[in-house]
Amino acid sequence: xxxxxxxxxxxxxxxxxxxxxxxxxxxxxxxxxxxxxxxxxxxxxxxxxxxxxxxxxxxxxxxxxxxxxxxxxxxxxxxxxxxxxxxxxxxxxxxxxxxxxxxxxxxxxxxxxxxxxxxxxxxxxxxxxxxxxxxxxxxxxxxxxxxxxxxxxxxxxxxxxxxxxxxxxxxxxxxxxxxxxxxxxxxxxxxxxxxxxxxxxxxxxxxxxxxxxxxxxxxxxxxxxxxxxxxxxxxxxxxxxxxxxxxxxxxxxxxxxxxxxxxxxxxxxxxxxxxxxxxxxxxxxxxxxxxxxxxxxx
Numbered sequence: 001x002x003x004x005x006x007x008x009x010x011x012x013x014x015x016x017x018x019x020x021x022x023x024x025x026x027x028x029x030x031x032x033x034x035x036x037x038x039x040x041x042x043x044x045x046x047x048x049x050x051x052x053x054x055x056x057x058x059x060x061x062x063x064x065x066x067x068x069x070x071x072x073x074x075x076x077x078x079x080x081x082x083x084x085x086x087x088x089x090x091x092x093x094x095x096x097x098x099x100x101x102x103x104x105x106x107x108x109x110x111x112x113x114x115x116x117x118x119x120x121x122x123x124x125x126x127x128x129x130x131x132x133x134x135x136x137x138x139x140x141x142x143x144x145x146x147x148x149x150x151x152x153x154x155x156x157x158x159x160x161x162x163x164x165x166x167x168x169x170x171x172x173x174x175x176x177x178x179x180x181x182x183x184x185x186x187x188x189x190x191x192x193x194x195x196x197x198x199x200x201x202x203x204x205x206x207x208x209x210x211x212x213x214x215x216x217x218x219x220x221x222x223x224x225x226x227x228x229x230x231x232x233x234x235x236x237x238x239x240x241x242x243x244x245x246x247x248x249x250x251x252x253x254x255x256x257x258x259x260x261x262x263x264x265x266x267x268x269x270x271x272x273x274x275x276x277x278x279x280x281x282x283x284x285x286x287x288x289x290x291x292x293x294x295x296x297x298x
Contacts, residue, residue: 026071026143028146028148029058029074031056031095034053037075038075042178047115047126048209051220055095055098055223056094056149057222058146058149058225059072059073059088059225060073060090060144061073061079062083062089072143072146073227076228078228078229078230079227081169084179084229087131090152091152091183094148094150099222106137106185106186107134107136107185108136109132109184110133110152111129112129112132113179113180114168114178115179116174117205119170120174120175125206127206128206128207129204130204131166134186136152137152137153152183162195166204168229170229172231173232174231176232178226178228180224187216187218189217190216200216
């Protein structure tokens, strides 16, 4: 039986309980950390020649096993296929004032691609596009997990994405796949015209990013992040604890979760575990205090 709240519960208690339930301990990541993570992972220059982000670009997803827990995706987070079976629940940005030629009317586009399809050791379908959508705007709300970040939203009347979302499902034991999400300012001509109007093709494999940028008249990405799926773990379902800021610079074969130096393969998730344990502890103390104060009736 679920507990019911007494009508006499003070507002201060309700606020405390709300914070304890919603706090995901998310912290800002500097643009320099994003840049270094892409270099440490090998994405730069192996997949894209350079990244010099003007903004901190985030995605938020629901963790596997707890649909009420939202996690901020930081560069190098390791996800399961279940955690990315749908699009992230939100996208957000910080430091937008550092980007040039940005106004309140600016629109943005976002893509998701697999840099290592079909296998890390033999990426013959490199830059497999899983999703591409435009017309994102700031919606005037802050991120649900990071109050200093502004949410990006795509209006319902924007029409379908150019490339509909296809959930990543890499083959088991095909290495550690790196999935890149990048944010661009959208040229105004595409506010009412599709990308096909400049000859962009629907083919998703072996996506030539340089040619695409030229076709659409895009500048460099103003922000980007990435996550990995380790196809050698948990029967191909990967791991779920964020590893953080490019520490997942994995080797190309066998799905081993090794670092850049090729040593160890350690999956140290103690930091994430401590954070989650702390949230549970705070919530527990709140409930105990409430019970002893006679504020909750079961």
